[in-house]
Amino acid sequence: METQKIPLITIKSLKPGPTVLLTAGIHGDEVGGTMIIQEIFKILKGHLLRGNIYAFPLLNPVGFENVSRYLSQDHQEDLNRLFPGKKGGTTAEKTADEIFKMIMGKKPDLVLDIHNDWRESIPHNLIDYQVKIAKNQAHEKAKEISQQTGLITVLDSKDIEGTLSYNLVKQGIPALVMEFGEPQIKTGKNIKVGVKAIINLLRKLKMVKPTGKIFIHPTTVVLSGKILKYADQSSSTNGLVRFCARPGQMVKKGETVAAIYDVSGAFQEKIKAPAQGIILGYTDSPLVSPKTIVVSFGLEKF
Ligand SMILES: [Zn+2]
Numbered sequence: 676m677e678t679q680k681i682p683l684i685t686i687k688s689l690k691p692g693p694t695v696l697l698t699a700g701i702h703g704d705e706v707g708g709t710m711i712i713q714e715i716f717k718i719l720k721g722h723l724l725r726g727n728i729y730a731f732p733l734l735n736p737v738g739f740e741n742v743s744r745y746l747s748q749d750h751q752e753d754l755n756r757l758f759p760g761k762k763g764g765t766t767a768e769k770t771a772d773e774i775f776k777m778i779m780g781k782k783p784d785l786v787l788d789i790h791n792d793w794r795e796s797i798p799h800n801l802i803d804y805q806v807k808i809a810k811n812q813a814h815e816k817a818k819e820i821s822q823q824t825g826l827i828t829v830l831d832s833k834d835i836e837g838t839l840s841y842n843l844v845k846q847g848i849p850a851l852v853m854e855f856g857e858p859q860i861k862t863g864k865n866i867k868v869g870v871k872a873i874i875n876l877l878r879k880l881k882m883v884k885p886t887g888k889i890f891i892h893p894t895t896v897v898l899s900g901k902i903l904k905y906a907d908q909s910s911s912t913n914g915l916v917r918f919c920a921r922p923g924q925m926v927k928k929g930e931t932v933a934a935i936y937d938v939s940g941a942f943q944e945k946i947k948a949p950a951q952g953i954i955l956g957y958t959d960s961p962l963v964s965p966k967t968i969v970v971s972f973g974l975e976k977f
Contacts, residue, residue, distance in 0.1 A: 681731055681733065682732055682733055683730070684729070685729050685730075686728045687723070687727045688725050688726055690725040692724070692727075692882060693784040693785070693880050694726060694727045695729075695876075696731075696781055696787070697729070697732075697789065698730070698788045698839065699732050699733065699788075699790075700732060700734050700738075701754050701839060702735065702738065702744040702745075702753070702754070703736070703738015703739040703743050705790050705791035706739070706791070707789070707791040707858060708732070708869070709732045710860065710863075711855075711866055711870055715728075715730070718883075719877075722883060723883065725882055726882050731774075735754050738754070746770065747766075747767065752767040754771060755837065755838050756835070758774075758838060759772065759775045760773070774839075775842065778839070779848075783843075784848075785816075785817075785849045785850065786848060787850075787876075788839050788840050788850060788853070789855070791854070791856065791865075792854045792855065792856050792858075793956040794856055794857055794858065795921070795922045795956060795959075796957075797856065797892075797923045798826050798853070798856070798865055798869070798872070799826055800821040800828050800851050800853050801829050801830075801851065801852040801854055802814070802817050802818055802821060802829070802831065803838065803841045804833055805834055806841060806845050807845070811844060812847070813844045813846075813848055817844060817851045818902060819849075820849055823879045824853070824872040824875055824876050825871070825889065825891040825895055826872050826894075827895050828903065829973045830902055830904050830905065831905050832904060832905045832906055838852070853872070853873075854955075856922075856956065871890040872890060874890075875890045897925065897953075898953065898973075903974055904977040906949050907972065908949065908968070908970050909969060910963040910965060911965055911966075912937075912963075912965060913962075913965065914943045914962075915935065915963075916934070916935050916946075916960075917933065917935075918957055919931055919934065920932040920933075922954050923953065924953070925952070926948040926953070926972070927948065928949070929947050931946070932954060933945070933957065933969055934946070949972065950975070951976045952972045952973050952975045952976070957969060957971070
């Protein structure tokens with residue numbers, strides 16, 4: 676993939692200030708973020724009070740053209756597992772290396788990487804679990820930034836070392852993943868939420884004029900700004916899944932959230948909440964197989 680084909684949109688203010696960088700479409704079929712960026716730029720045109728905003732609205736044009744999460748159709752390479760990339764590596768590793776350098780070259784003060792989760796997932800910010808640098812300030816700063824968006828903050832449960840956000844934080848740049856549902860965009864509800872959350876943050880950074888109310892997502896109110904921990908539960912069998920709780924619902928430890936049945940309707944297993952928390956989302960597919968992630972949670976107590 677030629678990185679020259681990756682579009683970049685820029686707005687610069689005459690006044691100095693923070694450099695905010697937005698990225699979307701790293702998974703080529705998750706285009707909600709692309710639309711959020713388009714809307715943000717419509718709002719900001721001529722209204723940026725200070726600093727610069729850069730946006731890469733589509734980091735994986737090949738995946739986009741193939742309506743695929745992956746970088747290449749044949750090898751199912753996930754671009755967001757290949758950072759910081761490798762100069763002399765495979766084509767995919769070289770692409771990751773070029774993209775990472777392109778982003779670092781803009782010297783961002785913070786990076787928001789926008790994704791789409793399952794259709795009914797609730798909007799949330801995901802922070803990398805632990806960046807292997809002692810007392811990494813960028814990691815702490817990412818948590819702070821996340822809380823300024825008005826969305827809930829979820830700390831990942833393990834290190835995924837190849838993600839863009841993980842590698843940026845490792846380099847000292849606060850970065851977070853913003854996860855929205857509705858990848859196919861039917862109602863545009865999450866596009867509106869995404870725009871509000873990012874404008875909220877830009878307002879806190881004094882980059883836009885404060886107008887209207889500060890946005891706080893209803894789930895953030897329920898959880899009173901607590902930082903949650905990500906967890907998911909998989910099935911151990913093949914079957915059809917029926918849910919007994921919805922994304923956004925609070926659950927107690929051990930509460931049954933889904934049940935799996937075989938094709939004749941015989942009960943196979945229950946999927947339970949591992950601890951007290953909120954349901955972030957559930958699989959779009961009614962059919963599950965062993966190791967399929969069925970439900971994801973943001974846990975309050977862990
Ligand atoms: Zn994604």
